[in-house]
Structure formats: C-alpha cells, structure tokens
Amino acid sequence: MSDQTPGVPPIPLPPTHQSTYEPTSSYESPGYQAVTYPAPTHETLTTLTPPTRRSSGVAAILVLVLGAVVVLTGAGAGVYALSQWVGEQQGVDGPGGPSAADDPAADDPADRPLAPLVSAAGFDQLLDALKKETGSTSVVDLTVYPRYAVAVVPVPGGKGRTERLYFDGTFREQGLGTSDDPIIDLRRVDPELLVTLSRKARNAVEDPNSWYLIIGAPDAQGAAIYAYASNAYGEGGYVAADLEGRIVNRVGW
DSSP states (O other): OOOSOTTSOOOOOOOOOOOOOOOOSEEEETTEEEEEOOOOOHHHHHHHSOOOOHHHHHHHHHHHHHHHHHHHHTHHHHHHHHHHHHHHHHTOOOTTSOOGGGOTTTTOGGGSOOOOSSSHHHHHHHHHHHHHHHSOOEESEEEEOSSOEEEEEEOTTOTTEEEEEEESSSEEEEEEEEOOSOOEEGGGSOHHHHHHHHHHHHHTSSSEEEEEEEEESOOTTOOOEEEEEEETTSOEEEEEEOTTOOEEEEEEO
C-alpha cells in the first residue's frame, strides 16, 4: 500500500551534495556574467602611486637660499628696523634711544605696583609718593590702612592750614581745614614697628576684619602710634606705643 495521499504529488527529496569547493578567481552567479579580477601587477601599482613633486622641492630650496642671501645682505638695516618697530609697539626705545636710567620719571612712585602699606616696602613707597606730592614727609597725622592711607598735611604758608590727601597709589585731595596739632616727620617712624604693633592689636581681637594705624606727633603719654583692630561684632581695641616701640597703653572693648 502506498504511503502517498491520493491526489497529492510526491515531495521530491533534496539532491545529494557531491560537489567539492575548488577556489577560482572567477565568480559566477545565475543571471550574471562572470568577471575575472586580475592579480595586481607592478605596472598597476605604479599607476596608483601619486607623481612626485621633485621640481617643487627644488624651487622651495632655491627660494630659501635666495631669501637667506637677501637677509644676510641687509642684516644690519633689517635688525635695526625690526628693533625700532618692536620698540614702538612696546613703548621701548630701540638701539641708541634713551634708556630707563636716562628717564627722570622712571623711578616715579606712582609707576610702581602698590605694596601693602602696613609693611616696610609699602610704607617707604607711601613716603616717596608723599615727598613727590608735597615736597615733604611731614604730616599733622597719617592714618594707614592695608591698601590706602589718609594724610593731613600742613599747607605751605602756615597759619594752621591743612590739606587732607587720600592715597591708594596716587594722591587725591579730600578737603581743606585747620589744625593746631604739631607735625611729625614720618621718616622718624620705623616701618617694621608698624607691622609689629598692627599684629599685636589684631591678636587681641577674635576674628578681626578691620585694622589700621594712626601716626602723629607724640602726645602727653609719649604715644605716637595707635594700632587699632576690630571684628564684625564691633569688638576691638588699640595698642599705643612711642616711636621706640614701648607700649604705653592698651585698650579693649
């Protein structure tokens, strides 16, 4: 008896695979023409190599050589002209021009960076600027903060007239007035003493956020320097000393 269902054609079995793989340089596919790719030859590779630019390299070398000859020929004039141009751009004179040592304004205190005034360097800079501004280092009093100072100076001509000057690298007038107080030459003050007294005043206050010094002629106690310090709570105090550094009074609040 047959196993096939009546009316249904038999299912063909797949053919037995008997072929073996043989490498070939051609590829054939039904409906497409076979194409054979030849192996690259020396001539083929040569045509793919970009052409050399030997002529351009030679031209570049010739340009460099000629340029060097021109530079060497005019070296003296070229260097001088270049130095003049650089000097003009930077505000510096070229060879043969005036130097900083020949410039009378080269040591102008206003041209130097301002150092902290409660320091030896900053205090000296302040005095140099005061001398240039007023012709003297004498004041009725001087209040020194870390970054600025206020000086009350006598006005030439006498009669107790004074001028108030604000300094933060340069001086600006803040007003005029009169005073019967004696004057003091600030050259008598040791700037290192100012640093020491300011430190003592700050050490006596918790978290100080402001400090300054007032310098004047010695008072009845002999005090010529008052160093103040305070904090954000209004707590503070001062230390008073004479010009030799002896503490004559301490006050706190």
